[in-house]
Amino acid sequence: MGGFSDVSSNYQDPRFSKHVYDNVHGNIFLDPLSLKFIDTEQFQRLRDLKQLGMAHMVYPGAVHSRFEHSLGVYSLAGEAIHKLKNQQGLELGIDHFDVQTVKLAGLLHDLGHGPLSHLFEREFLPMVNGSECFMNSFCYRSHEQMSVDMIDHIVDEHHIEIDAEATKKVKEMILASSKYSIATSGREKHFLYDIVANGRNGVDVDKFDYIIRDCRACGLGCSFHFQRLLETMRVMGDEICYRDKDYLTIYKLFSTRADLHRTVYTHAKVKAIELMILDALVRANDYLQIASYIQDPSQYWKLDDTIIKTIETAPGQQLKESRDLILRIRRRDLYQFCNEYVVPKDKLENFKNVTAQEVVCSQKNGGVMLREEDVVVSNVRIDLTRGRCDPLERIKFFKDYDCEEKFSIANDRVSHLLPTSYQDMIVRVYSKKPELVGVVSEAFENFQLLTYGIKTQVHSTPDKKKRRI
Numbered sequence: 001m002g003g004f005s006d007v008s009s010n011y012q013d014p015r016f017s018k019h020v021y022d023n024v025h026g027n028i029f030l031d032p033l034s035l036k037f038i039d040t041e042q043f044q045r046l047r048d049l050k051q052l053g054m055a056h057m058v059y060p061g062a063v064h065s066r067f068e069h070s071l072g073v074y075s076l077a078g079e080a081i082h083k084l085k086n087q088q089g090l091e092l093g094i095d096h097f098d099v100q101t102v103k104l105a106g107l108l109h110d111l112g113h114g115p116l117s118h119l120f121e122r123e124f125l126p127m128v129n130g131s132e133c134f135m136n137s138f139c140y141r142s143h144e145q146m147s148v149d150m151i152d153h154i155v156d157e158h159h160i161e162i163d164a165e166a167t168k169k170v171k172e173m174i175l176a177s178s179k180y181s182i183a184t185s186g187r188e189k190h191f192l193y194d195i196v197a198n199g200r201n202g203v204d205v206d207k208f209d210y211i212i213r214d215c216r217a218c219g220l221g222c223s224f225h226f227q228r229l230l231e232t233m234r235v236m237g238d239e240i241c242y243r244d245k246d247y248l249t250i251y252k253l254f255s256t257r258a259d260l261h262r263t264v265y266t267h268a269k270v271k272a273i274e275l276m277i278l279d280a281l282v283r284a285n286d287y288l289q290i291a292s293y294i295q296d297p298s299q300y301w302k303l304d305d306t307i308i309k310t311i312e313t314a315p316g317q318q319l320k321e322s323r324d325l326i327l328r329i330r331r332r333d334l335y336q337f338c339n340e341y342v343v344p345k346d347k348l349e350n351f352k353n354v355t356a357q358e359v360v361c362s363q364k365n366g367g368v369m370l371r372e373e374d375v376v377v378s379n380v381r382i383d384l385t386r387g388r389c390d391p392l393e394r395i396k397f398f399k400d401y402d403c404e405e406k407f408s409i410a411n412d413r414v415s416h417l418l419p420t421s422y423q424d425m426i427v428r429v430y431s432k433k434p435e436l437v438g439v440v441s442e443a444f445e446n447f448q449l450l451t452y453g454i455k456t457q458v459h460s461t462p463d464k465k466k467r468r469i
Helices: 032-038 041-048 053-057 066-092 096-108 119-129 131-135 143-158 164-177 190-194 205-217 226-232 244-265 268-288 290-295 307-312 320-330 356-361 434-452
Strands: 018-022 026-030 234-236 239-243 336-342 375-383 423-431
Touching: 018 066, 026 032, 026 066, 032 041, 032 096, 041 066, 041 143, 053 268, 066 096, 066 190, 066 205, 066 226, 066 234, 096 143, 096 164, 096 190, 119 268, 119 290, 143 164, 164 190, 190 239, 205 226, 205 244, 226 239, 226 244, 239 244, 244 375, 268 290, 268 307, 268 320, 268 336, 268 375, 268 423, 307 320, 336 434, 356 375, 356 434, 423 434
Parallel strands: none
Antiparallel strands: 018 026, 234 239, 336 423, 375 423
């Protein structure tokens, strides 16, 4: 196994580490190798990437950054691997190389994240480059892919002395949950790849940190306690398993994540602001060449959330449309939510995203005629973590520490109160002009009648007297 060219026993000694105080995990000790990555302009960029994008416009406390989240994942990754090493180190062959690579993967997993949370990679890039970008790695990069590219750039740019085998393993761990990852079967110590980004069943320290951190920042309660899982986890058959007593703790992990998606990440007004930012970025792209930054890590690190201020304060007419959209956000003149519809469970499998064109074409004759540019549709998927599948199916449990058998827990053994469906698909429609809210809502209801034979009754009307936070 490869090693670190500058590794010594000092890496385990707090006297040779710096520490920072985190409001979630307390003191976090940063070893010398990790500090070499942290003390670069590329990593410090994460301070200017809000963890939740534009959610702070609705939840004012949600101003925490990818920087503190990355430190939190680093801390939890270290805690997880140290617990396994202390409890099963000889049995599993966990060495310092494993400890350091897992910690680095936690620290660097979001290094390549784009601005404005996931809006940049999931909506902006496909819109400016075409939907075929998801099939073309040149014009589309997941943030995981950009992270591994950025690691290579930092190592070369700052001459960080790290073994090539260690760098390779760190990058593989970051890609472990990505659909762009290479196959994970046959890897030595496969369980190590499940700690930071778990592509096997979705239980990982990345989720542990952002769920607790996001709930706290938004002022929401959280009944999920990750420490219980860290204390009792055990590797069996090269897989991290949990006590069967902890199945509800794991279920709370997934249910809390889904609640955050519903109440924060895809909040109707947060989404309205994101849709306006998306339009502003698309209009500014030809002039600022924003999308081209993804092709070169030496340029990409310069792109962060300050792109909004760049557009907002730019002189000249080239960015006027984008500036006007951002000004509307500042003055709370937002795209207006009109109506939403939860897709029936039996229609989910064959569901295709609804478009503004479909809504406009469903308008009845007479009155104001809608144009496609008047309407914007948001197709929101919310699941527990595995789409329409039960997340507990992929997780293995054990009875007690004397038992060598691992097993799955069937849903009906957990509780009859748990859902039988694990995904919601919500179609929301917005009007870009307040005076068209009623017309857009009526067209959307007619679309529902034509598509599903029923329509919703919940809709919004503009209220200029009401302060919309």
